[in-house]
Amino acid sequence: MLDHLECGIVLTGCEVKSLREGRMSLDEAYGRVDRGEVWLMGCDIQEYTFDSQQNHDPRRRRKLLMHRREINKFANQAYEKNLxxxxxxxxxxxxxxxxxxxxxxxxxxxxxRQALKKHDAQREIDRAMRRDR
Known part of the structure; x- marks a missing residue:
């Protein structure tokens, strides 16, 4: 990680309730700059179980709230330097x-490739340790 920044996010009411329950995953999420705005893509916020009428799409894109100077410095740096x-x-x-x-x-x-080799070697060591017990 080269740099980090705290920013707000635009959510609906049932999304906030789901977040408070801890029903969220950032596994495949990433940020994208689109027309001068920063969006959070791929974030999975599960539907709130007690709200049946106004539930949201769990994987919709969500707008991130950043000042213009932060967008220019932070997000455009990612776009230009292929980060x-x-x-x-x-x-x-x-x-x-x-x-x-x-x-x-x-x-x-x-x-x-190096990470895969290291992972495979560790797996072999763990298997050998289990067999020896």
Whole structure:
């Protein structure tokens, strides 16, 4: 992670209730700049079980609230230098939902291969340790 920034998020009422229950996943989420605005894509906020009429789409895109200078500095840096905006965590601060966004560099193919080799070696060690017991 190269840098991080706390920003607000636009949510509906049933989304906030689902968040308070902890029914949210940031596994495949990322940030995207579109027409001068920053959007959170792929964030999965499950439907609120007690609200049947106005439930939301769980994987809809959500607008992130940032000042113009933050968008220019932070999000455009990601666009120009081929970096990725990644949500690190979502939490409540003074009753308002906040997202901690980080700007990260993706792995190269050789880095991924190294990580896979390391993971496979650790798996073999764990298997050998289980057999010896």
């Amino acid at each position: 990725t905006l990644v949500p690190l965590k979502m939490y409540f601060k003074s009753g308002r939902a906040k997202v901690l966004m980080g700007i990260c560099r993706g792995k190269k193919n050789y880095d991924k």
